Amino acid sequence: MRAERFTLRGFGTIAITTHDADGIEYRRNVGQAAGVEAHDAGLDSDSLAGLQFNAHLTSTLDGVVQGVTRLNAEGEWTPRITQAFLRYSPDESLVFRGGRFGYDIYLLAESRQVGYSYLAVRPSQDFYGLVTNDEVDGVDMSWTARLGRGLVRARVFGGRGSDATAMADGTHWEGRSDVIGMSLDYSLRAVTARAALLEVTYGKNADLVGLGQVLLESGAPDSIDIGAELIRSTQTSRGMQLGIAYDGGPLQAQLLYGHILSDSIAGPSVHAWLAQVGYRIQAWTPYLSFSTSRNRDPIRSTGLPDIPELEPINAVVDQLQRDMRATQRSASIGVRWDLSPRWDLKLQADFISIDESALNFDRRGTPGDTDMTVLTAGVDFVF
Amino acid sequence: MKRITLMILMFALVAPVFAAESNIVVIVNPQSGVEKLSKDEVIDIFLGRYRKLPGGRVALPIDVAESSSARARFYQMLVKKSSSEMSSYWARLVFSGQTSPPFQVPDAKTAIELVQSSPNAIAYVDRSALTADVKVVFELKE
Numbered sequence: 020m021r022a023e024r025f026t027l028r029g030f031g032t033i034a035i036t037t038h039d040a041d042g043i044e045y046r047r048n049v050g051q052a053a054g055v056e057a058h059d060a061g062l063d064s065d066s067l068a069g070l071q072f073n074a075h076l077t078s079t080l081d082g083v084v085q086g087v088t089r090l091n092a093e094g095e096w097t098p099r100i101t102q103a104f105l106r107y108s109p110d111e112s113l114v115f116r117g118g119r120f121g122y123d124i125y126l127l128a129e130s131r132q133v134g135y136s137y138l139a140v141r142p143s144q145d146f147y148g149l150v151t152n153d154e155v156d157g158v159d160m161s162w163t164a165r166l167g168r169g170l171v172r173a174r175v176f177g178g179r180g181s182d183a184t185a186m187a188d189g190t191h192w193e194g195r196s197d198v199i200g201m202s203l204d205y206s207l208r209a210v211t212a213r214a215a216l217l218e219v220t221y222g223k224n225a226d227l228v229g230l231g232q233v234l235l236e237s238g239a240p241d242s243i244d245i246g247a248e249l250i251r252s253t254q255t256s257r258g259m260q261l262g263i264a265y266d267g268g269p270l271q272a273q274l275l276y277g278h279i280l281s282d283s284i285a286g287p288s289v290h291a292w293l294a295q296v297g298y299r300i301q302a303w304t305p306y307l308s309f310s311t312s313r314n315r316d317p318i319r320s321t322g323l324p325d326i327p328e329l330e331p332i333n334a335v336v337d338q339l340q341r342d343m344r345a346t347q348r349s350a351s352i353g354v355r356w357d358l359s360p361r362w363d364l365k366l367q368a369d370f371i372s373i374d375e376s377a378l379n380f381d382r383r384g385t386p387g388d389t390d391m392t393v394l395t396a397g398v399d400f401v402f
Numbered sequence: 403m404k405r406i407t408l409m410i411l412m413f414a415l416v417a418p419v420f421a422a423e424s425n426i427v428v429i430v431n432p433q434s435g436v437e438k439l440s441k442d443e444v445i446d447i448f449l450g451r452y453r454k455l456p457g458g459r460v461a462l463p464i465d466v467a468e469s470s471s472a473r474a475r476f477y478q479m480l481v482k483k484s485s486s487e488m489s490s491y492w493a494r495l496v497f498s499g500q501t502s503p504p505f506q507v508p509d510a511k512t513a514i515e516l517v518q519s520s521p522n523a524i525a526y527v528d529r530s531a532l533t534a535d536v537k538v539v540f541e542l543k544e
Binding site for chain 2: 028030083085102104110111112120121130132133135136137163165170206207267269299302360361363401
């Protein structure tokens with residue numbers, strides 16, 4: 020008795036989205052170069068396709084390669100390798116992986132690429148919209164053991180990550196970082212609880228060093244502080260997530276809190292909540308979710324006088340912070356219809372209140388508070 | 403009165419057949435060293451969370467074909483999940499590189515043969531399909 024030596028599987032989503040907020044382009048996350056315009060119907064935000072190849076090499080060693088095509092920060096659909104690792108498991112309790120793999124930021128669905136594996140049309144924009152990369156090129160180790168009637172799983176990982184963020188002005192920023200993290204799960208029948216920590220360290224951003232030098236030489240105390248942050252050799256963001264999920268019988272529910280705090284104005288500092296509940300009635304699963312993300316810190320000023328000569332510097336520092344801010348709330352209602360054990364159809368309406376957010380592109384001359392309704396219909400499949 | 407007695411008799415004859423078909427048993431090889439499993443352990447093994455038998459041996463779970471009513475009933479009784487929900491569950495794990503679904507065989511007869519031949523194998527079958535050379539370690543009652 021042995022598993023199939025080689026397997027090829029695939030997955031995909033075809034989803035059409037529209038909304039009603041003039042001047043706003045709605046996108047799934049900040050890693051997308053374009054969004055859906057108001058009263059348009061766009062396929063770009065949620066549609067994607069992927070293939071996965073598994074090789075069962077020995078009883079303790081196997082390999083996985085996964086490629087996905089979706090709209091990226093350059094506005095293209097170039098396929099990207101999202102997983103490519105070797106897994107060595109000398110014992111059921113202990114698993115080592117080396118290569119490119121995802122890390123634990125999704126509680127009820129470990130991959131945000133596979134729409135078929137989760138309830139809603141997309142992972143919450145409020146909660147995950149600033150995350151453009153959930154993979155790391157490195158190594159991880161997980162250890163699982165029985166604790167009482169349940170299971171405890173501890174995981175540590177480290178390696179290099181990469182981010183790609185698309186800006187409203189049509190440019191995009193790509194960065195490599197050192198990533199380390201750990202997560203601790205406890206599962207008992209239908210309940211899973213998780214605590215996770217993550218630290219992402221970026222090297223000096225060459226594009227911002229010049230700005231940092233100018234600010235340092237300005238003499239204004241606030242400006243010097245910001246300049247020092249920008250020219251520092253490393254900039255660090257630290258994240259934490261606490262979550263509990265129930266997935267038993269017809270009921271699915273999850274409650275998550277997460278934050279990411281940065282030691283530089285060029286990094287995100289956001290607190291987010293997500294609550295979701297769905298209840299299956301035969302092949303139909305209606306669901307509700309509520310989520311929020313919030314920047315608690317105000318926009319920092321350079322302290323430099325507001326005169327025409329210094330206006331470009333003040334504007335750049337202001338925009339740099341706004342590009343990483345996401346203060347908005349969403350209420351979503353939807354239904355998933357399982358057409359077969361390989362296909363589903365989802366309909367979802369999101370009611371979003373935006374205070375100040377870079378998650379969607381705001382093309383209006385004077386951005387401000389916005390309420391928008393986003394409607395999406397999509398089909399997910401796996402094979 | 404005669405008709406009622408006849409109906410009671412027929413029910414008495416037929417009811418055990420239905421009852422036998424409605425129970426699903428989890429079986430292992432007698433050499434596995436496992437005497438019984440708890441529901442939590444069966445869930446952990448078949449849902450890919452922790453595939454270890456109580457004695458420390460790695461568990462190799464076996465699924466019968468997706469079209470089989472025994473498979474649908476097994477997961478419905480074990481975790482109250484439909485076939486579509488189980489498919490979605492495995493999509494989560496498989497496409498995030500976590501683990502693989504149980505080894506799939508076409509029918510209960512093949513599952514029993516594999517359990518007979520491997521001390522690591524663990525399968526579920528309808529009680530009516532049970533043979534003497536495998537050991538029942540857990541029973542799901544409708």
